[in-house]
Amino acid sequence: PRRGSGSSTVELPEPQPVPPECGHDHVQVLRTYPKKTPPYPFAPRGEDSIARAYRKVLRAAEDFVYVEDQFLWSPMVAEEFAAALRRNPRLRLVAVLAARPDRAEPSQVAVSDLARGKAVQLLRRAGGRRFSCYELVHPTDRPIFVHSKVCVVDDAWATVGSGNLNRRSWTYDSELNAAVVSDGAEPFAARLRRQLWREHTGREDLM
Numbered sequence: 181p182r183r184g185s186g187s188s189t190v191e192l193p194e195p196q197p198v199p200p201e202c203g204h205d206h207v208q209v210l211r212t213y214p215k216k217t218p219p220y221p222f223a224p225r226g227e228d229s230i231a232r233a234y235r236k237v238l239r240a241a242e243d244f245v246y247v248e249d250q251f252l253w254s255p256m257v258a259e260e261f262a263a264a265l266r267r268n269p270r271l272r273l274v275a276v277l278a279a280r281p282d283r284a285e286p287s288q289v290a291v292s293d294l295a296r297g298k299a300v301q302l303l304r305r306a307g308g309r310r311f312s313c314y315e316l317v318h319p320t321d322r323p324i325f326v327h328s329k330v331c332v333v334d335d336a337w338a339t340v341g342s343g344n345l346n347r348r349s350w351t352y353d354s355e356l357n358a359a360v361v362s363d364g365a366e367p368f369a370a371r372l373r374r375q376l377w378r379e380h381t382g383r384e385d386l387m
């Protein structure tokens with residue numbers, strides 16, 4: 181294989197052998213690429229596996245969904261979570277979001293606030309008290325900007341990556357996520373969720 185850079189090419193090294201299996205985690209790589217002209221040679225029809233994975237796991241969610249995200253402001257995406265809340269009366273959704281958008285212009289802040297307000301209202305109508313929304317604050321009362329893109333479902337499935345919970349990341353921005361499902365007694369998803377909760381609350385006794 182060769183890698184091109186302008187008019188020159190270099191030989192790529194031979195791929196390393198596949199490492200042996202270890203642990204109990206199964207990882208799926210998820211992507212978003214737009215369908216464009218000229219097309220990407222590796223995704224000529226685009227790809228929306230991040231959005232498809234979310235839709236599939238939300239349809240199967242039984243007990244709770246935990247998300248941390250910078251941009252849970254899209255009604256299109258919020259509707260997928262709202263549909264899960266309406267479908268399953270036992271399902272709970274906990275969301276940790278950024279207090280304010282990372283925008284300098286007042287008009288951009290206003291538009292972002294309006295979009296998030298609509299998304300949050302949609303989720304509250306669907307889930308009532310089963311939906312909780314939080315922001316992070318430093319002990320000095322300074323808001324902490326949430327930039328993570330994390331979702332944990334039923335302590336069994338988790339995804340982490342660059343894809344936000346908005347229309348751009350689900351349709352035409354180039355994004356990359358990893359979804360993890362575990363066979364072991366202590367799934368990665370559960371460990372991740374507990375680690376985040378303990379970090380945010382400062383309590384080591386949270387399960």
